[in-house]
């Protein structure tokens with residue numbers, strides 16, 4: 570059975586795509602432009618809000634990147650990316666799989682400010698400063714977690730790093746992660762993985778959300 574993933578370049582569906590590549594599963598990817606293209610009746614019949622990711626596996630349709638990560642691991646992983654029921658690291662694994670969203674909500678808010686609100690006069694400097702600071706605080710937590718290890722869990726790389734790795738992939742567009750040396754080295758490690766590279770858009774891809782190397786605040 571070939572999986573089907575509804576995707577937008579460098580949106581949260583990148584998490585699912587990266588994980589699918591880590592698991593070496595076959596996938597058919599349907600890539601949308603970000604925005605109104607996601608609001609067709611056809612796509613809304615898959616995802617009620619018209620967002621990505623959305624995964625179809627046979628009769629099953631599933632949205633929410635954290636749920637998709639859990640489902641893919643428990644269905645298709647032999648154990649290396651998953652920490653299943655009864656594993657001593659399972660609670661911690663679940664925590665980091667979902668902490669990925671705690672980081673990304675700030676990057677998403679900053680994406681809305683810097684990109685989705687196209688008229689600069691309608692953007693809020695207060696929201697931008699606040700969300701940048703909240704993003705940095707969320708990254709500080711990772712910096713502490715990575716003091717004595719290369720990955721979030723003591724036992725090594727897992728699907729939790731895929732979720733959080735995506736959050737850093739986008740988060741670094743809104744703050745300089747070099748200010749967090751452990752996190753910067755961690756992102757370097759993750760982004761050199763083959764499966765990560767396979768989940769990126771081609772250099773000449775159209776409909777990318779992010780077209781600048783960064784959107785850091787200058788004041």
Ligand SMILES: N[C@@H](CCC(=O)N[C@@H](CS)C(=O)NCC(=O)O)C(=O)O
Pocket residue numbers: 579580581582603604607619620621622632633634635670
């Ligand atoms: N918590 C959800 C968030 C899904 C979500 O908001 N995805 C964004 C892309 S990063 C989206 O599809 N936005 C389209 C829109 O709001 O129009 C998840 O992790 O899957």
